[in-house]
Amino acid sequence: MSKLLQNVNQRTQLAGENRLELLLFRLQNGQLYGINVFKVKKIIPCPPLTQLPYHHPHVVGVANTMDGPLPILDLLSAIQSGKVTEPRKQSVIVCEYNRRMQGFLVDRIENIVNLQWSDILLPPKGIGHRHYLTSVTRVNNQLVEIIDVEKVISEVTPVPEQMNSKISEDFAALKESKVPRTVLVVDDSVVARNQIKRCLAEVELDSVLLKDGKQALDHLTEMVNEGKKPAEEYLMVISDIEMPEMDGYTFTRKVKEDPRMKDIYILLHTSLSGVFNKSMVTRVGADNFIAKFDADDLASSVLDHFRKRSSPS
Missing domain, CATH: 3.40.50.2300 (Response regulator)
Known part of the structure; x- marks a missing residue:
């Protein structure tokens, strides 16, 4: 998987040309999901997890990594589609959102696809997953759901909005x-x-x-x-x-x-x-x-x- 992401920083020519690359993955519900490659720092096997008292129910634990503590979030649970029963058998997509590192449990990594942003559409009404879906696209005639991860994280670890x-x-x-x-x-x-x-x-x-x-x-x-x-x-x-x-x-x-x-x-x-x-x-x-x-x-x-x-x- 490291080879899959080793050239992420060389893909900047896509920016400004209305193109993007999506990392495709599946959760245990079998659905295909996507995330912008530029947000992905690395993909790792789920490391040992430490349970924290009073943690949010979607956070399965915190991993000690070379980059410091990494909260691991059960994305399946967060989108109200089930719950991962064996986190250590999952992969973790490590991302940086809103200046914070966050890990997301995923069942299986698929591949990276190069798309036009014009292929990324607002979701049709009533598609499901409540209000967590920000956009959709199709790859090889399969529906790819792009989750509003900012909304998921904001509900798990709210960002302070009070200004000086x-x-x-x-x-x-x-x-x-x-x-x-x-x-x-x-x-x-x-x-x-x-x-x-x-x-x-x-x-x-x-x-x-x-x-x-x-x-x-x-x-x-x-x-x-x-x-x-x-x-x-x-x-x-x-x-x-x-x-x-x-x-x-x-x-x-x-x-x-x-x-x-x-x-x-x-x-x-x-x-x-x-x-x-x-x-x-x-x-x-x-x-x-x-x-x-x-x-x-x-x-x-x-x-x-x-x-x-x-x-x-």
């Missing part, structure tokens, strides 16, 4: 500014959209929420076709990178290539990790990049841009 009071005070000092006070938020995860919305509301900024890059591009295109200037309607855009239909890199590149909307400020905000993100910010023309989710970091980034727009030229 000093940041709120700094925003209050700019209350008389004439710059737009609405932010366009683009993210396919309902958890992420609501986190950002609450963060912005705390500093008295409004938000318009959209689910993917295509929706956002269509929205901005409609505005300019009506003679409006997006930069005069919105303070900025906060966009995820991983999204069905059109990813954040492609969305950013298309916006920045259009002279009618290129002036709008785009902050890429994603749980994807890796040094490739910094180079991709420059490559696609994004104005800034921060990792999810830290309320202070997000609010500070918005505040910095708010100040710049509020200052006389």
